[in-house]
Amino acid sequence: xxxxxxxxxxxxxxxxxxxxxGVVVTDISTPKNAIVYANAAFLAMTGYERDKLLDKGTxxxxxxxxxPSAAALxxxxxxxxxxxxxxxxxxxxxGNEFWNEISMAPVRExxxxxxxxxxxCRDVSERIAAQEALIATEMRLExxxxxxxxxxxxxxxxxxxxxxxxxYAEREWLLLQRQQRPLTLFLxxxxxxxxxxxxxxxxxxxxxxxxxxxxxxxxFRRGMDLVARYDSNHFLVAASGLSWDEASPMAEHAxxxxxxxxxADCGIVPHVVAVTAVPETHLSVDDMIQRACQELEQAxxxxxxxxxxxxx
Numbered sequence: 001x002x003x004x005x006x007x008x009x010x011x012x013x014x015x016x017x018x019x020x021x022g023v024v025v026t027d028i029s030t031p032k033n034a035i036v037y038a039n040a041a042f043l044a045m046t047g048y049e050r051d052k053l054l055d056k057g058t059x060x061x062x063x064x065x066x067x068p069s070a071a072a073l074x075x076x077x078x079x080x081x082x083x084x085x086x087x088x089x090x091x092x093x094x095g096n097e098f099w100n101e102i103s104m105a106p107v108r109e110x111x112x113x114x115x116x117x118x119x120x121c122r123d124v125s126e127r128i129a130a131q132e133a134l135i136a137t138e139m140r141l142e143x144x145x146x147x148x149x150x151x152x153x154x155x156x157x158x159x160x161x162x163x164x165x166x167x168y169a170e171r172e173w174l175l176l177q178r179q180q181r182p183l184t185l186f187l188x189x190x191x192x193x194x195x196x197x198x199x200x201x202x203x204x205x206x207x208x209x210x211x212x213x214x215x216x217x218x219x220f221r222r223g224m225d226l227v228a229r230y231d232s233n234h235f236l237v238a239a240s241g242l243s244w245d246e247a248s249p250m251a252e253h254a255x256x257x258x259x260x261x262x263x264a265d266c267g268i269v270p271h272v273v274a275v276t277a278v279p280e281t282h283l284s285v286d287d288m289i290q291r292a293c294q295e296l297e298q299a300x301x302x303x304x305x306x307x308x309x310x311x312x
Contacts, residue, residue, distance in 0.1 A: 016037075016039050017039050017040055018039075018040070019039055019041060020041060021041055021120050021121060021122055022038070022039065022041045022042030022045045022046075022119075022120070022121035022122070022123075023037070023038070023039040023041065023042060023118065023119070023120060023121070024037065024038050024039075024042055024058075024118070024119045024121060025037035025038075025107070025116055025117070025118050025119075026058055026116065026117050026119070027115060027116055028078055028114065028115060028116065028117055029115050030057075031057075032056075032057025032058075032059065033057055033058045033059075033078060033117075034054075034055050034056065034057055035053055035054055035055065035056055035057075035058065036054065036055075036116070037054075038050060038053050038054070042121055045098075045100075045121065045123055046061070046090065046091075046092050046093060047092045047093035047094055048092075048093045049093075052093070060091070061090050061091055062088060062089070062090070062091070063088070063089030063090055063091045063097035064089065064097070065089035065097055065099075066088040066089045067221070067222065067250075068249075068253060069246055069249040069250040069253055070086050070087060070088050070246065071088070072249045073086045073245055073246050073249060074086050074088065074102075074104070076245075076249075077104055077117075077245075078117060081106045081114045082106070083103075083104065083105045083106070084102075084103075084104050084243075084245055085101070085102070085103050085104075085243055085245075086101075086102050086104065086246065087099055087100065087101045087102070087124065087222070087241070088100055088102065090121075098123050098125045099123070099124045099125045099127075099128050099223075100121050100122070100123060100124070101121070101122045101124045102119045102120070102121050103119070103120040104117055104118070104119045104120075105117065105118055128222070128223035128224060129223065151163070152164040154228070154229040156206050156209055156210065156229070157209050157210055157212075157213035157229045158210075158213070159213050159216075159217075159227055159228050159229045159235070160226060160227070160228040160229075161228060161229060162228065162229075162230050162231060162236070164228060165226060165228035165230065165236050165238055166285065166289075168226050168238055169183070169185065169238045169285045169288075170285050172238060172240045173279045173284070173285050174279075175240075176240060176241070176278075176279050177279035177280070177281075180278060181240070181241050181278065182241065182242060182243050182244070182276050182277065182278050183238065183239070183240055183241075183242075183276070183277060183278075183279060183285075183288070184238075184239040184242040184243075184244075184246075184247045184274055184275065184276040184277075185236060185237065185238055185239070185274070185275050185285075185288050185289065185292050186220070186235075186236070186237040186239065186247075186250070186251060186254065186272060186273070186274045186292075187230070187234060187235075187236055187272075187273050187274075187275075187289075187292040187293065187295075187296050188216070188234060188235040188236075188237070188254065188258070188270065188271070188272050189233060189234050189270070189271045189272075189273075189296050189299075189300070190212075190233050190234070190268050190269075190270055191233075191268065191269040191270075191271065191300060192266070192267045192268040192269055193205065193232070193233050193268055194232075194233070195267060196208075196266055196267055196268060199267075208262070208263075208266070209229075211261055212235070212258065212261055212262075213227070213229065213235070215257050215258065215261045216235055216237065216254065216257075216258075218257070219250070219253060219254045219257050220237050220239065220250075220254075222239070222242075224239065224240040224241050224242075225237060225238070225239045225240075225242075226238045226239075234296075236289075236292075242276070243276065244276040244308065244310050247274040247276050247308050248274070248306075248308045250274070251272045251273070251274045251306045251307075251308055252272075252306050254272050255270060255271075255272045255305050255306050258270040258272070269305075270305065271296055271299045271300055271304070271305055271306075271307070272305065272306050272307075273292055273295040273296045273299055273306075273307045273308070273309075274292075274307075274308045274309070275288050275291050275292045275295065275308075275309055275310070275311055276308075276309070276310045276311065277310065277311040277312065278312075280312075283311060287311065288311055291309070291311050295307050295309055
């Protein structure tokens with residue numbers, strides 16, 4: 001290595017060390033994906049001392065609140081050598097957890113091989129907490145007896161209704177448009193629900209809908225996910241900041257959960273579609289919903305339980 005190359009490497013290392021965002025480099029050739037570098041910002045973010053962090057595997061940093069789909073996307077990026085933007089719960093040195101948005105990418109060697117990954121980390125706990133607080137405040141206001149607004153809750157499932165989720169998605173669309181971050185809408189269709197109602201009655205169907213609603217809450221449990229009952233046969237989920245890569249495993253996970261909740265003899269066939277878009281001026285939430293309805297119809301006709309697409 002020449003003196004110039006050494007100088008450039010030192011310059012890059014100094015720049016990483018003084019970066020505002022946390023930076024971690026891992027060695028994927030090791031079984032545990034060992035951490036080989038962490039800058040000062042990441043150490044401050046997590047509270048670890050450098051010697052306590054280096055050579056540790058990334059799994060020990062993964063918190064209990066991390067969604068299975070996020071963990072799956074993290075592993076997929078490592079296994080396939082691809083880029084990913086994923087939000088996980090990270091454990092600090094004191095045992096507390098925070099929401100960590102990681103922009104991860106492979107570092108290619110001169111021969112094209114990949115041995116290391118770099119992760120740019122941001123603590124997004126305040127953003128998620130603010131969104132959760134906003135939703136909680138709106139829930140209290142909308143459920144107040146003094147509120148003169150249109151109803152916002154579905155009385156059967158106690159989820160938000162169509163009116164509310166469409167307004168919420170419009171607000172998120174404007175926010176994400178400024179941030180140039182994606183919005184994903186999940187449309188869940190329950191084919192055969194009307195037949196079940198005729199066979200077993202409204203009470204049995206309402207009980208089943210409540211169970212489905214609770215299951216969907218458990219699947220989409222990020223602070224930036226809002227689950228709603230869209231109409232009699234459909235649920236709609238607005239997931240802010242969720243990318244196409246994350247949407248695919250999430251949609252499959254939702255389908256699996258629904259399959260487990262639905263009785264084998266109920267005759268209901270669930271379909272889950274996801275439409276992802278980075279908000280642009282020529283697009284709208286209505287475009288996303290219309291596309292989701294089209295994709296759901298095609299999924300039914302083609303016998304596809306899960307269908308994921310991007311709108312551009």
